Amino acid sequence: MDLNPKQQEVREWLARRQAILLAHNYQPGEIQDIADLTGDSLGLSIEAAQTTAAVIVFCGVRFMAETAAILCPDKLVLLPRLDVGCYMADTITAAALRTRKAELPGVPVVTYVNSYAEVKAESDICCTSANAVRVVNSLPEPRVLMVPDRNLALYTARHTSKEVLYWQGCCNIHDNFTRAEAEACKAAHPEAIFMAHPECRPEVLNLAEVIRSTSGMLVYARQSTQSEFIVGTEMGLIHALQKENPDKRFYCPSSCLLCPDMKRISLDDVISALRELQHVIQIPEATRLKALTAVNRMLAVPRD
Template identity: 45%
Template structure:
């Protein structure tokens, strides 16, 4: 940890308060943004922000996107220090792909309910029950789980990754049960075993409220993340003719941005974490984007506050490290995915 002694704005940093739900006390205003940019320059760092971050964090970042795309940017960036405004597994992935760089996360307590839904020990036991199976793990997993994985996937390429595996091989898909169900539905694969994990935010966006929103906005398009518990309901609405099938789109966060730029709709209902609305509105300002569930906010993502980012840049905290052997094994599973194709678009 390297503290930038005497080179920071004490009037701002003295306001930082550390509480049980994270760092607070600093507003994400113009003065804060200018100080963040100055400190990034002093540290020779680049700031990456996930699509689910607070708008102020997204606006001050050098790059905004999904976790895998940002990790690949980190690997190619000329800076030696990466500040990752996201949850812990994302910063780990950046370290896996950039082992010789310093990777900082503004608050190491920013975890992920989905990544935590399977451990490396649990995956090893599952593999022992299915000898010879191919393990496909979502990028929303810890480095230790990636190290036990044959091929990683993202929400945009999960179907392609599974389809690349010989049909007679069993596949263990983890950890997201809703993404796994989507892959099984799209591939028709009967030997795909799915781990019963979930993102608590996406699982909370249910089919009943999606159906109600769709019926009350009959001219809107639906953008639904495949991690959502309502993805099956969205396809059911389309299949039953209750909603035009060409207006129901199951998309990753990167896919949502591409679809927004191409859409001719005047209104889009979005089923994913609410932070995504900021980037969608920037991408297509003429469209009225509305959350299917406006309470779908990840408390872990929102732990990366303006105060947390400022403290990170002043103190050089919190540094993320991954054991070299674990990182090497995890990197192989990510590289295999990239070799199959569609390496961008993450969760």
């Protein structure tokens, strides 16, 4: 693939700093195209921990860079901009979670990885959108509290016999995607398979043929014999889907499915991050260790 001059400059800086570039599936295409690794936030961090690179540049949002810092304490984790927040992660704080825990003694807290390190540190175990049901079913208690995504909790509740209490948080990008938009897209593309992310509302998930995480959608589309897909998640994933499957067609069902925080980092920001070695993501060690325990408990849950 031909690189433009700025992409070339990023690659040169990466070599000079012995760094690797991680890009989330929702990042702009020009960043995904030059990344060493692309994927979901946890998968990227797990892979990054296994590399010999001294520096990790994380193109995603802040909680994702924090996850890399939790899993890779011996590496310098850089976030090219500090103003890359997340609506969902901001719906909960460690203090608010402590208050709720006090009201629910004996109820384990299952925290979606889309959360800040301090919140993970207050949790019994983490989960992803791909393994939430498995994680909840692995716990011995009959009741769990899932935070912060209400829609992921409601989806999980449908697939477990346990009582699932939830936090009133959501990803506004997925939550604003309506049933009417999904119906309209299905009517426009009657042959297409509708893939939806569990962060979507239940009435949208009811219309989906396939409910998957972003990584799950990539696997599904790759393996499917179908040629058309409606992609019910942030539209950045379509870049990776289309690149992997040039002969298949992918449709975005709603203009809402665009996360401004995920599109904020530019190639100039990445060059500055590498030149200045900024912005270093550091987690206080006590918080990191507690958060790591919650992540490791999740990773220890056996696969089906």
